[in-house]
Amino acid sequence: MGLAARVKIHVRAAITSGEVLTAVDQVVGNGVTINNADKVAKWTTSTATNTDVDIMAQLDPAGQAANFAEVVAVLLETPTANPGDIRIKPASSNGWTGLQSGTTDYLTLKPGTTLLVFCPLAAAYAMSGSSKSINVASSTGTSQVTITVIGRSA
Numbered sequence: 001m002g003l004a005a006r007v008k009i010h011v012r013a014a015i016t017s018g019e020v021l022t023a024v025d026q027v028v029g030n031g032v033t034i035n036n037a038d039k040v041a042k043w044t045t046s047t048a049t050n051t052d053v054d055i056m057a058q059l060d061p062a063g064q065a066a067n068f069a070e071v072v073a074v075l076l077e078t079p080t081a082n083p084g085d086i087r088i089k090p091a092s093s094n095g096w097t098g099l100q101s102g103t104t105d106y107l108t109l110k111p112g113t114t115l116l117v118f119c120p121l122a123a124a125y126a127m128s129g130s131s132k133s134i135n136v137a138s139s140t141g142t143s144q145v146t147i148t149v150i151g152r153s154a
Contacts, residue, residue: 002030003028003030003037003038003039003040003150005027005028005073005150006025006027007025007026007028007073007116007118008024008026009023009024009025009116024118026118026120028072028073028120028150031152032069032153033122034120034121034122035121036120036152037073037120037150037151037152038152038153039060039066039067039068039149039150039151039152039153040061040066040148040149040150040151041055041059041060041066041068041148042058042146042149043058043059043146044144044145044146044147045136045144045145045147046142046143046144047086047137047138047142047143047144048138048141048142048143049137050136050137051135051136051137052091052092052093052133052134052135052136053091053135053147054132054133055068055071055096055127055132055133055134055149056127056129058149066149066151067153068127068132068151069127069128069153069154070125070126070127070152070154071098071124071125071126071127071149071150071151072150073116073117073119073150074098074115074116074117074125074149074150075115075116075147075149076088076107076114076116076145077113077114077115077146077147077148078109078110078111078112078113078143078144078145078146079111079144080111080112082112082138082141082144083141083142084111084138084139084141084143085108085109085110085111085138085139085140085143086108086109086113086136086137086138086143086144086145087107087108087109087136087138087139088106088107088134088135088136088137088145089103089104089107089135089137090102090103090105090133090134091133091134091135092135093133094130094131094132094133095131096127096133096134097131098126098127098131099117099125109145111143124151124152127151
């Protein structure tokens with residue numbers, strides 16, 4: 001089963017004095033080289049406190065562990081109904097620092113957030129057996145985040 005992915009973003013912001021238009025349209029082919037990927041996994045994590053998630057163990061559409069070697073894209077989505085913020089950081093054990101530079105740095109996602117990180121280049125975000133897990137925490141109540149990861153097996 002080959003992977004075919006397309007990232008298409010169109011942002012248009014207009015004010016009375018002018019307009020800003022940004023567009024990205026990138027096709028990602030099937031493979032393990034630049035502008036390619038061969039793995040995908042999508043899951044939703046619900047947490048009231050702290051939950052560690054092993055990204056490599058998440059299942060692909062065929063039900064197999066994703067086992068990413070490199071991450072090409074990460075899409076983070078939080079529902080508007082979340083009672084609190086979601087915080088994502090490297091887990092204390094085998095923490096993945098692909099999006100943060102250290103183990104204490106974290107991303108804060110407000111309710112209703114969509115955040116896409118996309119890097120189809122040859123030097124995408126590395127993942128390994130010792131750098132594969134994230135910690136997901138909620139600031140208030142039980143909150144959710146849906147995570148989609150597209151990557152390469154080598």
